[in-house]
Amino acid sequence: MIRICADVDILAARNALRALALDIGAPPRTVLELSIVVSELAWNVLKHGGGGHMVLESIDDLERGIGLRIVAFDEGPPIRDLVSALRDGFDDCGPIDPSTLLRRGGLGGGLGAVARFTDALSYVQHDGHKRIEAVRYLRRPSSRPRPDARKAS
């Protein structure tokens, strides 16, 4: 568990991630992408949650193989609209007005980046606690829908 209370903690989380990712044999590009995931989630914990903690662990899924799980916890206000927050240039209330961009301390691209760099993303809020979990497998599952899945929809 890594406490996220200041920006130096984000560096610590990133370094811990790098060590863990290299340990499971992740290629450099994956290490870079996951460092960004950790960074974005950690900044969210710090900026919106007022601090919290993160858990990084390697996983070995029977179906999908080796991967990494990145979980961020904080007690900040809940994400109002997750779908909106996932879009670039949007926050959880909708599109970000370009004229306020310089003041708000972020580009609104963080959570969208997290979603694209990982294979599974889950968000749970309960009793003032917020938990965002992102999982990335070394062998990424195909993002293309299977032919039978397309037929069903």
Add this chain to the structure above:
Amino acid sequence: MTLQRSHERVPIIQLFDQLVVPLQGDITDDLADALTQDVLERIRRSDAAGLVIDLTGVWMLDSHLCHVLSNLATAAGLMGASTVLCGMNPDTALTLQTMGIDMRLTRTALRLENALAMQGVRLLTEAE
């Protein structure tokens, strides 16, 4: 903590009428604040016409750092100095693309020489 880290400053190199800032390693919030302050102060003192930010030593560009850089470029622009980013490595370029960070408003160049050329610095050979 502050004392221990106060020596960590990003160098700002004056080259002709340009300020070159080679970024390196992890940029903390304090360092980013100090950098922005220092660069803007130097622009005012030196009448620099432009700013070249070299990202060769940056291994990871997250949305926070992008935001710091775009703020710096915008503020420098208000003071009349144009900014060019250079030295981005392929992985960083690709990840920025996937992250959906729009850098179209920022001028970029491959290497430092290209960036300086973009800013109007010309190499005069003896024949000229």
